[in-house]
Amino acid sequence: MRRPRSPGLRAGITVSFTLGATVLATLAAIGTHAVTREYLLTQREDTAVRQAFVDASSVRDGLRTSGVSVTDVLGAVAPPSGSELLVRRDGRWYSGSLQVGGDDVPTALGDAVASGTAGVTWTRVDGQAALAVGVPLPGVGAEFYEVAVTTELERTLVAVRNALAAFALSTAVGGALLGVWASRRAVAPLHAVARTAASIAGGELGIRLPPTSDPDLATIVGSFNSMVDALEEQIQREVRFSADVSHELRSPLTTLVTSVALLQRRRDELPPRSQQALDLVARELDRFQQTLDDLLELARLESGAAGRPRVRTGATSLARQALDASGRPDVPVRADGPGALVDVDTQQLARALVNLFDNADRHGEGLVEVGVQCTGDRVRFLVDDAGPGVPPGERQRVFERFARAGSRGSLPGSGLGLSLVAETVRAHGGTVRCAASPLGGARFVVELPVAPAPAGAAGTAAPAARVSGERA
Structure with missing residues (x-):
């Protein structure tokens, strides 16, 4: 079963900043909304109670006038916009409008006022939130109620809630951006260490990390x-x-x-x-x-000795020269595409190629073909033999010093040929690997960087020295 991949350091830092900012912003938004809502509701209740007592006083004075009906008294009082007045007298309800009636007064509030206690409660009228205030009027044998629809308060609370939600969202986004910035700053030294370590692993032992004031x-x-x-x-x-x-x-x-x-x-x-x-x-x-x-x-x-100077030469010409110098002029060289130029120490690289040719003859039942491929900025030398091939588990180990895979241990050779090939290719900035050949045997692939030559420039083929190679 494949283990799930853990997030990287940068992702972890970014997620931590984002979650932290989101949690803090959410808690701040919830707390702010709760305090603001409580404050606005309290203020609205106080305002509604004060207004209800003022209007109740006006209604009480009007009812003390003989010969005046309750409806006329309610019509003479001018309540604030959105508020409706009701009076219950002798078990009968009187309303200042047709929109609000006795059924809109909560039963608990009506019972409290009937017992002689003023009260206030929240209710809903036609699906809208409303504040109902009841005031007993014992001097005139009546009960006064004022029902105020709080639509503006609901709109205010919705606006506050939306603003706080936008604040929390923007804070979370800001936390994510801050996390990205912080993660980059945090891993920048690690990237410098990684680049330096990679250069050192590539053979540049003189590279060091620059001094820091941190x-x-x-x-x-x-x-x-x-x-x-x-x-x-x-x-x-x-x-x-x-x-x-x-x-x-x-x-x-x-x-x-x-x-x-x-x-x-x-x-x-x-x-x-x-x-x-x-x-x-x-x-x-x-x-x-x-x-x-x-x-x-x-x-x-x-x-890392400097050795002989590098010469710009054609890859196909170099392969042909290596074959001729090692006494294999009849082996074909297959070149795909136009010839590529490489900057190499021709004697070193020719020796490495001859080592591969000797390897094919000694351990691969004979060299079959040498191929040259150019893909982009890389050129490949393909050395195919007619042997049984190299098992996948041994393809990396054959380049180790004194390594003898399979039947190699029973054959002569120092065991250094392929390791010398690997070191030579590495010194030229390339790679070498072993794979299965389409022809049935083993294939050794030497990959080198193409020389940065102008388009159409011809390579200068250096004369190949007579070289020999020892097989691993």
Whole structure:
């Protein structure tokens, strides 16, 4: 079962800022709305009660006048806009309009006023919120009610609610934008570390993180640079040790080669068993010399030595020269598209290609074809053999030093050929990999950057030196 992918650091920071801003804005909006609503409702109730007592006083004075009907008294009172007046006297309801009647007065309010207590309550009239105030008028044997529709208050509360919602939404958006900005600032040092680490992994051991005035990052920068310094020193020490050992072995090796050469001149004078031993020593000495040469070349590549200058040459021409120099003039070179130019050390790269050719002959039952493909800013050299191929699990390991995949361990070779190919290609800014060939065997793909040459410029083919390669 595939594990769900966790969000990245930038996404986590952005989400945290967004959620935090949303929660705070929501809580602030809810609290503000509750306080504002309570304040407006209280103010509206106080205003309605004061107005109701004023109007009740006018109605009471009017009812004390003999011969005046309740309807005339209600008509003489001018209530505020949106308010309606009602009077209950002797069990009968009187209203100042046809829109509001006794049925619109809440029962609880009517019972309270009938018992001699003034009261106020919220109700609904024709689906709209209204405030009903009741005032007993014992002096005239009546009950006064004033019902005020609070449509303007509802509109005010809706406007406040919408404004607070817009505030909460804009705060959440602002929190998200702030989170994006903060996440970029937070991971910028990590990106600098990642770029520097990638450059170091690519062989640029001299690169360091720039100094910083940030006290929180100064320790990290210093520790990283110290680690790289120690790593570079250790690598250089190992490279020097390998080079020193290889150079120290050259003197005794030269002596052995000279001695064996002398014995080879007088081979016919030796008995058969001595001749066999001499042949065995000669073969192993050749193998040892090739291994030493490969180790020296690997040490030089790893140390980043400048070596010979790069030459701009055609990729197809380079492949053809490598085949001719290694004694394989009959192997076809298949080029797809126009010839591409590459800036390479022709001797180094030719040796790497010959190592691949020898690998195909030794372990792949023969070199079949060499292809050259150019795609965009990259050029590929394809080396196909006729063997059984390399198992997928071994395709990466074959480029390790002294690695012998499958039957390779039973065949001669130093085990450094393919590792030397990998180091050479890497030094040229390219990659090498092993894959399955459409022809049935193994395919080794060397990919190099195309030289930045003007359109139509012809490559200058450098003469290829006579090279040989040791197979892994």
